[in-house]
Amino acid sequence: MKLETVMKIDIEDKILNQLQDRGEHITYTAASNLFYEGQVPVVAYLIVSGNIHLIKNKKIKHTVGPGSLIGVKELMNNEAVNYSAIIMPGSDICFLSRSDFYEIIECQDELSEKISHLIAI
Amino acid sequence: MRKVREEEKCQSCPSKGTGIFCDLNDADLDELSVHKVTNTYKKGQTLFVQGNHPFGLYCINSGNIKVTKTGPDGKESIVRVVQGGDVLGHRSLFTSDYYSATATAIEDTKVCFIDKKFILKMIEEKPSVSLHVINKLSRDMGAAEAKLSSFHQKNVRERLAELLLILKESHGKKQEDGSTLLAIKLTREEMATMIGTANETLIRFVSEFKDEGLIQQSGKSIIILDEERLIEWANLNY
Numbered sequence: 502m503k504l505e506t507v508m509k510i511d512i513e514d515k516i517l518n519q520l521q522d523r524g525e526h527i528t529y530t531a532a533s534n535l536f537y538e539g540q541v542p543v544v545a546y547l548i549v550s551g552n553i554h555l556i557k558n559k560k561i562k563h564t565v566g567p568g569s570l571i572g573v574k575e576l577m578n579n580e581a582v583n584y585s586a587i588i589m590p591g592s593d594i595c596f597l598s599r600s601d602f603y604e605i606i607e608c609q610d611e612l613s614e615k616i617s618h619l620i621a622i
Numbered sequence: 623m624r625k626v627r628e629e630e631k632c633q634s635c636p637s638k639g640t641g642i643f644c645d646l647n648d649a650d651l652d653e654l655s656v657h658k659v660t661n662t663y664k665k666g667q668t669l670f671v672q673g674n675h676p677f678g679l680y681c682i683n684s685g686n687i688k689v690t691k692t693g694p695d696g697k698e699s700i701v702r703v704v705q706g707g708d709v710l711g712h713r714s715l716f717t718s719d720y721y722s723a724t725a726t727a728i729e730d731t732k733v734c735f736i737d738k739k740f741i742l743k744m745i746e747e748k749p750s751v752s753l754h755v756i757n758k759l760s761r762d763m764g765a766a767e768a769k770l771s772s773f774h775q776k777n778v779r780e781r782l783a784e785l786l787l788i789l790k791e792s793h794g795k796k797q798e799d800g801s802t803l804l805a806i807k808l809t810r811e812e813m814a815t816m817i818g819t820a821n822e823t824l825i826r827f828v829s830e831f832k833d834e835g836l837i838q839q840s841g842k843s844i845i846i847l848d849e850e851r852l853i854e855w856a857n858l859n860y
């Protein structure tokens with residue numbers, strides 16, 4: 502699967518708000534590695550504001566911004582990512598864990614349907 | 623929920639019997655296996671960074687990780703080294719504080735991550751997990767107190783001897799000739815920060831220890847030759 506396809510999951514506002522209500526928010530004050538190439542992300546990251554650089558072979562291949570969800574498919578399918586992710590200072594992130602997604606999927610509502618679809622892509 | 627491969631299950635962990643979840647039954651371990659994320663960190667990769675928000679608990683499967691604190695001058699000092707069966711991030715998890723230290727793999731290390739929501743549920747429901755966490759916290763506190771008094775009351779030679787004895791307990795492998803190989807590769811700089819001294823001073827004392835026949839070096843590894851004298855040199859009062 503292409504890097505852009507894996508990464509760039511843009512979400513409708515309604516779903517975005519629902520996910521934001523579920524997860525915890527943090528603002529990164531310094532650049533930080535979210536995960537490394539070849540690893541399974543420990544949580545999924547929903548970008549509220551700011552940017553995340555996707556890096557492969559020490560080069561920035563892509564930059565994702567607000568409204569993008571990173572790592573959900575890999576987290577839920579236990580798949581390794583083929584890029585590293587570095588978050589930029591001042592970025593506001595909402596993170597969602599495996600337990601959060603299991604809870605969402607169990608609800609069997611519109612959000613659960615959307616997430617199940619994202620995981621299955 | 624996803625299916626977990628046999629080798630990824632907690633029941634197959636090489637540190638089985640030493641971790642905080644080891645008293646759980648098979649059904650609980652299966653549930654934990656579904657929730658955890660297992661990754662291999664290469665030497666130098668960080669699990670978490672000082673000042674970041676904790677997402678959950680890291681349970682070390684195999685390998686060694688150094689926990690360091692960076693001072694305002696950018697100087698890094700090693701607080702402790704953790705190995706298979708140990709947990710990381712538990713203190714920040716319960717206090718909801720940001721990480722007070724950085725965890726970096728000092729060799730290729732396999733680590734399982736358990737998210738905050740699930741670990742808090744486990745702690746609420748399974749007393750054995752809570753007791754193991756309390757046990758780990760108590761040991762950490764004991765080690766911190768011992769280190770503090772050592773910094774106040776001992777000189778560099780005594781602190782180095784004590785560090786070697788501590789590493790022998792945690793990473794020592796008995797050799798056929800009776801000596802003990804420390805199965806951990808630390809740089810001189812890392813060892814110096816662990817006993818709160820300058821690099822040059824540590825190198826001088828390591829040479830003295832070698833000249834006196836207390837230790838020997840094999841590549842980057844240290845072999846303890848004379849434990850009894852090392853105990854004397856450490857000036858241990860227990």
